[in-house]
Amino acid sequence: MDVKTAFLNGELEEENYMRQHEGFAKDGKEHIVCKLGQAIYGLKQASRRWYFKFHQTVSSYGFEENIADQCIYLKKCGSRFIFLVLYVDDILLATNDHNLLKDTKELLSNHFEMKDLGEAAFVLGTEIQRDRARGLLGLSQKTYIERVPSVLT
Structure with missing residues (x-):
């Protein structure tokens, strides 16, 4: 919200x-x-x-x-x-x-x-992944991690 x-x-x-x-x-x-x-x-x-x-x-x-x-x-x-x-x-x-x-x-x-x-899909660079059928909730920072090298160079 x-x-x-x-x-x-x-x-x-x-x-x-x-x-x-x-x-x-x-x-x-x-x-x-x-x-x-x-x-x-x-x-x-x-x-x-x-x-x-x-x-x-x-x-x-x-x-x-x-x-x-x-x-x-x-x-x-x-x-x-x-x-x-x-x-x-x-x-x-x-x-x-x-x-x-x-x-x-x-x-x-x-x-x-x-x-x-x-429903939240991204929060502070973290992707929220849901698999309701299996009752699973996952978090991924893949997008954030892929951007880090470009910020450092």
């Missing part, structure tokens, strides 16, 4: 001001600045504020943050579970229960403007 305009969801804790954009200021009022009410792209704090908003939201619905990687979350409901992996504004979901997947997508869509990209 993709979070549309993710950084705009961040809530600022401190006061931030910016100069007016060129062509926006009226004559004689060029000295006036704009006080930001929320994070915007390009603001140093924007990605951190987005992460805090996201963390607060999913944690309030029972997702637990991974100790080793703060962008991986797990929610368990008896024998059902769902992993949520956040990478900037992209979310990868992996579960053993379709209803839990549907509920999680609905939860995310209720809090953020989302785009469902369907």
Whole structure:
């Protein structure tokens, strides 16, 4: 899933001001600045504020943050579970229960403007291969590995 305009969801804790954009200021009022009410792209704090908003939201619905990687979350409901992996504004979901997947997508869509990209085929240069008939899931970095030599030369 993709979070549309993710950084705009961040809530600022401190006061931030910016100069007016060129062509926006009226004559004689060029000295006036704009006080930001929320994070915007390009603001140093924007990605951190987005992460805090996201963390607060999913944690309030029972997702637990991974100790080793703060962008991986797990929610368990008896024998059902769902992993949520956040990478900037992209979310990868992996579960053993379709209803839990549907509920999680609905939860995310209720809090953020989302785009469902369907089943993942590539994530961070890793190809995801599925053989549902045999119950197999494979990961391949072939494409990534084939590109590495060209980057090094």
